[in-house]
Amino acid sequence: MVSFWQKKDEPDRPGSSRARDEGHDNGHPSDHEEPTERSRLLPQNNDQGYLSPDDPAVSPYNLWSVRALRALSLIALAASFVWWTFLLVSIFVSPPLMQSRGSGFFSFSYITLTIGYLVLGLLFFVVPSKPMTVCGIILAILLLVDMSIIVGIPQIRFEEGWVGIASVVWALIISVYQILQNQVVTRGKREEEERLTGREETRRSLREWLAVLIEIVVLGVMAFATLLFTATLILRARDASLEPIGKRYSVHGDTYRIHLACVGNRTEDPNEPTILVEGDYGPVEHTLQPFIDDAYQYGAISRYCYWDRPGFGWSDNAPSPHSAGMSADVLSEALALAGESGPWIVVSAGVGSLYSRLFASRHLLEVSGIFLIDPLHEAYLADIGQPNRGFMLWLRGIVSPLGLDRLAGALFRGRTREDRVIGRSAYQTGKFIKAKLQENLVAVTMTSAEVQSARHIQMGATPLVVISSGREMRADPEWAKRQEDLSHITNKLLSWDVVHDAPHEVWTDGEGRQVLESRLKDIVRASREIKS
Incomplete structure (x- = not known):
């Protein structure tokens, strides 16, 4: 009798006869019922009682x-x-x-x-x-x-x-x-x-x-x-929230926008050239444009325009792949949309010289002068297109959403939104890194072929000025040789100046600024003579 009551008080163990008889009430279907999420996956004749918590069946x-x-x-x-x-x-x-x-x-x-x-x-x-x-x-x-x-x-x-x-x-x-x-x-x-x-x-x-x-x-x-x-x-x-100076123009079938700005009033003289500025490695607003603006303020030039290459400054990134020639084409489109026309004197520095040379070769009748500041020779495109450089750019891009450098600059170094968009911290943004990666991917293929073609097409009578960094030429004889070669891209070299103590960014040196301003005036005069 005692054992009977003990049995009665004990819960129905899985697999017991009463559990089977009362399977529906205990959450177990009968033999004729469809299985549900509570259906037992253990054998129906399991009479062993409760399982150990470590049993794999307890899952x-x-x-x-x-x-x-x-x-x-x-x-x-x-x-x-x-x-x-x-x-x-x-x-x-x-x-x-x-x-x-x-x-x-x-x-x-x-x-x-x-x-x-x-x-x-x-x-x-x-x-x-x-x-x-x-x-x-x-x-x-x-x-x-x-x-x-x-x-x-x-x-x-x-x-x-x-x-x-x-x-x-x-x-x-x-x-x-x-x-x-x-x-x-x-x-x-x-x-x-x-x-x-x-x-x-x-x-x-x-x-x-x-x-x-x-x-x-x-x-x-x-x-x-x-x-x-x-x-x-x-x-x-x-x-x-930083509003661009100038305007953004939708280009390439309205797939992205290019920033373009022009400073100065148009003159009634159709022979008066406009300076078209192309930056170096970074945004033009942080490199060459401040010097050009000073020249404008001092009266050395009467009008100038500048733009941001795709991925730089206020411009959007372009679809991949994107070559220097494609950049020259969208610049042409943006100028047309803005109602701007030549004659142009293209002024550029470093790697930007490749872009301005391509623009000049595609606008032979509109470009009346080429002004190169310590320009990059196309022979160095192999360095830009190195695979290991491309991999590092890709890696930087992958981690760029974390914003470690930008956040540190904003929190501890006082970097402003101007620094991040068009200034010294612009190289940290994902847009800039993507643009440099695109530059790397096509440097030795598309861009190299485009620049070679541009050299064959370039009009020989276009006035040319080349100003080189003395430091760079002394440090690398090959660089000096390439600078001399670039002084022959047209047949009308006005001058090739080597500023002895100037760095690659020649305009940051006192003597360099004087030479640049003087040569700007010379090429503007030569441009007027050609068009008159």
């Missing part, structure tokens, strides 16, 4: 809902990887309809973050934890802020386009999904433990604690990276 995978979530995560991972591949390719070659007017590195970063989050969730699928939920909520909040900035700031929304918006929205959806997945697996794990062991297992093995620790560390890194994304986007929103 949330027993539930159909949990297995379905895992399958959904795998599908999301596969879709994210395909999207990641497209974005990686678009950095080098822009697929149709995926043109980003910005760098494209932000989109790539968000999808990389999404893939990492999905992989982490799959690796530790059956080890859910509260810290993982908390980190996931933080990550989702930050991504929501990022999405709001990208969608809410017109300039950023224009640059990132639908690709950037879709990428951050997808990252946000996956972050919310991972939180829900964590909760569902936690509940399923608890239910299966109660069903198969008689109670919820609150203990964790050393392996589980290690898994939780790895989850927390990786999610903490992801949350910190997303926080940096947010801070960088805030800086970009701040920079977007």
Whole structure:
């Protein structure tokens, strides 16, 4: 009798006869019922009683809902990887309809973050934890802020386009999904433990604690990276409020915009030339334009125009691939849209000389003078196009959304929005890095062929001035030889001056400025004589 009451008081063990008789009430279907998410996956004749918590059969995978979530995560991972591949390719070659007017590195970063989050969730699928939920909520909040900035700031929304918006929205959806997945697996794990062991297992093995620790560390890194994304986007929103001097013009079939500005009034004299300024390595506003503006203020020239190459200053990034000749073409288009016409005297420095020479060869009748300041010879395009340089530019671009250098400059060095857009910190932006990567990718192929053709086409009677850095020529005899070669690109060399102590940026030296101003006046006079 005692044993009878003990048996009566004990819960029905899985697999017992009463459990089988009352299978429907105990969550077990009869032999004629369709299986549900609570269907036992263990043999029906299991009369062993409750299982050990360490038994592999005690798993949330027993539930159909949990297995379905895992399958959904795998599908999301596969879709994210395909999207990641497209974005990686678009950095080098822009697929149709995926043109980003910005760098494209932000989109790539968000999808990389999404893939990492999905992989982490799959690796530790059956080890859910509260810290993982908390980190996931933080990550989702930050991504929501990022999405709001990208969608809410017109300039950023224009640059990132639908690709950037879709990428951050997808990252946000996956972050919310991972939180829900964590909760569902936690509940399923608890239910299966109660069903198969008689109670919820609150203990964790050393392996589980290690898994939780790895989850927390990786999610903490992801949350910190997303926080940096947010801070960088805030800086970009701040920079977007800086209005350009001049105007942006939609070019190349309205796929992106080019910034162009002209200073000075048009004269009634059709023979009066306009100086067309091309910058060196960085934005023209930070390199050559201040000197040209001083020359304008002093009366050495009457009017000048300057522009930002694609990816520089206020200009958008161009589709990839993009060569120097393509830049010359969109400059022509922007000038036409602005109603500007020659005659032009193209003034450039360093690598910008390649761009101005291409423009001159494509506007033979409009260009009445070529003014080169320590110009880069086309022989050095091989250095620009080195594969290791391209890889480093790509790597810099990938980490650029973190904005470590820009944030440090803004917080500790007093860098302003002018510094980041057109100044000394412009080289840190993703747009600039993308432009330099594009320059690298086509330097020894497309750009080299274009410059060689330009040299054959260039009109021989065009006045030419070359001013070289004495320091550079003494440091590198090959550079000196190439400077001399550039003094023969036309048959009408007005002068080739070597400023003894001037650096590569000749206009930063006192003697260099005097020589530049004097030669500017000479080439303006020569231009007038040609046109008169």
